């Protein structure tokens with residue numbers, strides 16, 4: 001039987017190519033892997049919570065049941081703190097940044113931003129959800145507590161970013177700025193195995209993903225683009241296919257593999273878009289660019305060049321196959337708000 005490369009081995013190989021590497025990033029990834037396995041296990045028995053006790057209620061051991069997004073937050077936080085290479089964390093589930101205050105953590109040179117369980121409203125109906133993460137070097141001196149400035153860096157400073165998709169199988173997909181690689185979790189042996197080396201986003205595709213229920217509230221350029229997607233033109237494979245799961249990670253993952261565009265525009269309900277710049281838009285932007293695609297917040301506005309001012313700030317997002325992003329951008333340019 002052929003044994004595929006595990007994620008651990010993949011990292012060791014990468015380290016050989018960088019003999020100056022300290023191993024701290026490898027250690028950080030080991031934390032992410034561990035927490036991902038724990039969350040995978042919990043998600044896979046999510047339906048049982050109804051039998052053993054709903055969120056907020058007590059389980060058979062008399063312990064309070066936690067909502068899965070809070071559970072995921074706690075597990076990732078604990079795993080990242082345990083290895084002492086991360087000095088702080090910002091999370092969708094935490095109002096303020098979390099500074100890991102042990103002397104060991106304060107020596108850590110990395111900070112992590114994350115959405116521990118994105119699309120969590122899908123869990124109740126057994127639809128794929130994901131964890132999104134973004135990793136930076138801290139700006140404050142090593143040995144001091146992490147501060148907000150460490151987290152408010154533009155996406156172009158990311159050291160690594162990725163997601164875990166808890167789907168029909170669980171996968172870890174990430175980049176360190178040298179392409180995108182995907183690893184599928186084999187629960188029988190408890191390891192992530194390299195399954196999708198060097199993932200490339202097709203230059204164009206036939207899938208558009210957007211919550212069309214908000215159509216009437218979208219800017220004119222977006223309405224025009226959606227109509228363009230729907231109009232028949234055999235030469236460019238239109239009409240395109242509409243696919244929207246409502247789980248950014250799952251929609252992104254499908255479009256990355258098949259070719260497509262994901263959009264969360266501004267609307268009356270969300271004047272700045274809905275998705276969070278630091279732990280949803282930036283990591284996905286880093287991934288799609290590394291795979292050959294594009295990610296913008298508006299015409300000429302590269303997501304990764306946006307300078308953040310708040311931890312939880314939102315941004316409109318258009319990302320996917322480069323030609324499809326060009327197409328929507330052209331319509332935004334032609335129909336300025």
Ligand code: AHM
Nearest residue numbers: 117118119120121211246247248249
């Ligand atoms: P969440 O972080 O509260 O789960 O929200 C983010 C999610 C994305 O995964 C998804 O693409 C989007 O919100 C769906 O929003 P909507 O239901 O408005 O289409």
Ligand code: MG
Nearest residue numbers: 092115118119
């Ligand atoms: Mg989210």
